[in-house]
Amino acid sequence: MVVQSVVLKRTFDLHKSEYEEAALRALNSGWYILGKEMEDFEQKFAAYMGTKHCVALNSGTDALILAFRAIGIQPGDEVIVPAGAYIASVIGVMENGGTPIFVDMDVNMEIDANAIEANITDKTKAILPVHLYGQCSRMDKIIKIAQKYTLIIIEDCAQCHGSTFNGKLAGTFGDIGCFSFYPTKPLGALGDAGAVVTDSDELAEKVRLLRNYGSKVKYQNEINGVNSRMDEVQAAILKVGLKYLDAGNNERRHQAQMYMDGLKNSKVIIPPVYEDVYHVYHLFPVLVEDRDDFQEYLAKNGIKTQVHYPIPPYVAECYKDWGYQWSDFPNAEQYAKQEVSLPIYAGLPDEEVRYVIDVINRYS
Numbered sequence: 001m002v003v004q005s006v007v008l009k010r011t012f013d014l015h016k017s018e019y020e021e022a023a024l025r026a027l028n029s030g031w032y033i034l035g036k037e038m039e040d041f042e043q044k045f046a047a048y049m050g051t052k053h054c055v056a057l058n059s060g061t062d063a064l065i066l067a068f069r070a071i072g073i074q075p076g077d078e079v080i081v082p083a084g085a086y087i088a089s090v091i092g093v094m095e096n097g098g099t100p101i102f103v104d105m106d107v108n109m110e111i112d113a114n115a116i117e118a119n120i121t122d123k124t125k126a127i128l129p130v131h132l133y134g135q136c137s138r139m140d141k142i143i144k145i146a147q148k149y150t151l152i153i154i155e156d157c158a159q160c161h162g163s164t165f166n167g168k169l170a171g172t173f174g175d176i177g178c179f180s181f182y183p184t185k186p187l188g189a190l191g192d193a194g195a196v197v198t199d200s201d202e203l204a205e206k207v208r209l210l211r212n213y214g215s216k217v218k219y220q221n222e223i224n225g226v227n228s229r230m231d232e233v234q235a236a237i238l239k240v241g242l243k244y245l246d247a248g249n250n251e252r253r254h255q256a257q258m259y260m261d262g263l264k265n266s267k268v269i270i271p272p273v274y275e276d277v278y279h280v281y282h283l284f285p286v287l288v289e290d291r292d293d294f295q296e297y298l299a300k301n302g303i304k305t306q307v308h309y310p311i312p313p314y315v316a317e318c319y320k321d322w323g324y325q326w327s328d329f330p331n332a333e334q335y336a337k338q339e340v341s342l343p344i345y346a347g348l349p350d351e352e353v354r355y356v357i358d359v360i361n362r363y364s
């Protein structure tokens with residue numbers, strides 16, 4: 001049997017006719033940028049999140065860049081970020097001239113909330129929890145620290161649409177929640193797209209201006225902005241996806257449960273998840289000491305896997321001048337060297353999950 005790590009066509013096929021109808025409706029409307037589909041999606045996503053505002057953008061990376069711009073991050077400002085996250089989170093800070101201050105990961109593969117406080121200086125302006133793999137970070141602890149030091153919280157929710165901590169949705173704890181709708185995400189477009197959510201009228205207005213050349217009224221440019229608008233076709237597609245977001249999350253949670261119940265191999269470690277979290281399993285990470293050997297074994301048995309992420313941002317080639325060593329953040333280093341993401345996505349048949357479990361349990 002061949003098992004791919006993600007088959008987007010299968011996820012698309014689950015609601016194919018609705019996606020086609022939505023795309024055609026947008027195409028036939030004759031209006032492609034800043035139109036009714038986008039406005040409608042903004043309202044619907046804000047309603048799902050329970051936030052006052054959603055501002056639809058071009059990508060998750062833009063959501064992060066514009067969120068940090070909106071809160072006024074500038075050269076000299078420090079932002080606490082997880083050492084083991086995806087590089088886009090760091091780009092959000094860097095594009096505004098800010099300095100990312102890395103904090104190691106905890107045993108649950110999220111930012112170690114207990115290690116944040118020791119990294120706060122008088123230059124710290126914000127904390128960026130990145131809710132990785134579909135699991136909301138320890139927001140109870142992070143909020144306490146932010147309140148104690150009057151710091152802004154920007155949440156990177158690119159992998160956790162619908163995840164909660166203590167019953168509260170990821171993306172609604174901080175000042176701004178940043179979402180990616182990259183096609184593989186729990187809520188995925190069929191191209192690039194992203195959004196921010198916030199309860200702040202002021203921040204929403206700022207991001208709305210920033211995404212449209214700094215302009216509300218054509219040719220009147222109030223601030224220096226960019227072009228980061230979600231197009232009408234993606235917005236129409238996302239409205240369909242949003243209807244099935246919870247169903248997709250449930251499906252992946254079911255597959256994750258199959259892995260957790262079925263995997264019995266001491267060489268393959270399933271990291272613990274927080275007790276108070278509703279995990280939406282954007283990914284299913286396991287840790288294996290000899291990753292190359294394990295991935296090769298799986299590939300020989302027809303199973304494709306991915307790694308999230310093999311090179312942590314603090315040692316990325318583009319940031320080599322910072323002089324960090326791999327060993328500076330031991331947990332991030334371990335995850336970068338041992339993490340393997342098993343196949344998990346809406347539309348993956350149980351039979352394939354059972355096959356993956358069976359093959360892994362025979363790995364020696």
Ligand SMILES: Cc1ncc(COP(=O)(O)O)c(C=O)c1O
Pocket residue numbers: 059060061062085086088089130156158159179180181182192193194
């Ligand atoms: C944690 C995280 N943050 C940010 C991003 C960037 O989102 P986008 O690809 O939409 O720019 C991603 C996307 O892969 C991500 O996983």
